[in-house]
Amino acid sequence: MYRHTVDYSQDRPDRRVLLNRGFFLGDLPRLVPLCRARGHKPVVDGYDSQYGDRERSRWVICDRCGVRPEPQGHLDADLWNIGQPYTGPFNPSQPTSPTVRRQLVARGFFDEGIRLPGSWPNRPTGGLGAQLIIGRSRTVGAGVKVGNAGSEQTLAAHLGLGPLGALFLHTERHGTVLQRRLNPTGYDSRIVDAAFHHGKVWWSLWARRDEHRSTDPIWQRGSANINPAHYLLGERIAEVLEETKADGTVYLPDGTSYPVTLRLEKWQRGRRRGRKFTNWSLVWDCPGGIPVRNHSWKGDNTLGGSLPIQSDAADSPQWAAVACALIAASCADDRARYGYQPAV
Numbered sequence: 001m002y003r004h005t006v007d008y009s010q011d012r013p014d015r016r017v018l019l020n021r022g023f024f025l026g027d028l029p030r031l032v033p034l035c036r037a038r039g040h041k042p043v044v045d046g047y048d049s050q051y052g053d054r055e056r057s058r059w060v061i062c063d064r065c066g067v068r069p070e071p072q073g074h075l076d077a078d079l080w081n082i083g084q085p086y087t088g089p090f091n092p093s094q095p096t097s098p099t100v101r102r103q104l105v106a107r108g109f110f111d112e113g114i115r116l117p118g119s120w121p122n123r124p125t126g127g128l129g130a131q132l133i134i135g136r137s138r139t140v141g142a143g144v145k146v147g148n149a150g151s152e153q154t155l156a157a158h159l160g161l162g163p164l165g166a167l168f169l170h171t172e173r174h175g176t177v178l179q180r181r182l183n184p185t186g187y188d189s190r191i192v193d194a195a196f197h198h199g200k201v202w203w204s205l206w207a208r209r210d211e212h213r214s215t216d217p218i219w220q221r222g223s224a225n226i227n228p229a230h231y232l233l234g235e236r237i238a239e240v241l242e243e244t245k246a247d248g249t250v251y252l253p254d255g256t257s258y259p260v261t262l263r264l265e266k267w268q269r270g271r272r273r274g275r276k277f278t279n280w281s282l283v284w285d286c287p288g289g290i291p292v293r294n295h296s297w298k299g300d301n302t303l304g305g306s307l308p309i310q311s312d313a314a315d316s317p318q319w320a321a322v323a324c325a326l327i328a329a330s331c332a333d334d335r336a337r338y339g340y341q342p343a344v
């Protein structure tokens, strides 16, 4: 058995994180009492690639604890189906090294002795890992993961308490009993978890961890509002109440001028039955473009944009003149930021 720890707080120092440390225990004997008492239960495992016949493989695994004989065997995929009990012979005394064996099999060497599974390991081992964060963590929620046949981490769990901290746990090979029962074939890990953010709870129920498919049942993932304001005051809305259009001319400090079209938008935001906030936004277009930088492939011109505009200015009959001055100031800022040099 060996152990070590890692101090993650050095990677990204943060005053609000008091501790961020990983702990590992490796080479721990696995508890497989049933297999110790009754012996392992051999079944055929392997994969069929979707890319044709060549990518198929079969080997032997214990159906209960997931331990593989050494070597695991290289069975004929035409004769053995995945999940079928393995009733064939074992060859506990494999004379050659794994590399030599692989090379012989790759060259089509059909001596059954080489293709057969070897003996079960006497002392299967695995690892345990944890990461503890005390202080700010970026997660609020809890969940578990059941790995797949190819997972490095067989089982995993986490608890996130936001500003208080978080705890992540995982096993390597320990708990394969569960993975063999719940998720024996395929290469999709499954998760059950709940996370809280943006005023909602988001859940996954035995959902694939890394992939969404359109055929997944609808109950596997979902979300619900947990902010009381959502139910008391209604959903958040943002809408344009008024829109005014005008044409204008933007004069830049270097004496050049550009025709633009202007659109003034009055926005209202807030909850449907709650307090509303209004603000104004200026959307502008300059079809010919205003040069603000010297860039080989992005081009030199800006073709438009949107800027906030004060309500006093927006309410005034002079709004188009104010808007053109705002655009000129914004373009002058961009020129300074990009180090713009006018063409000679």
Ligand SMILES: [Zn+2]
Binding pocket: 032, 035, 039, 040, 041, 062, 063, 064, 065, 066, 067
């Ligand atoms: Zn076993």
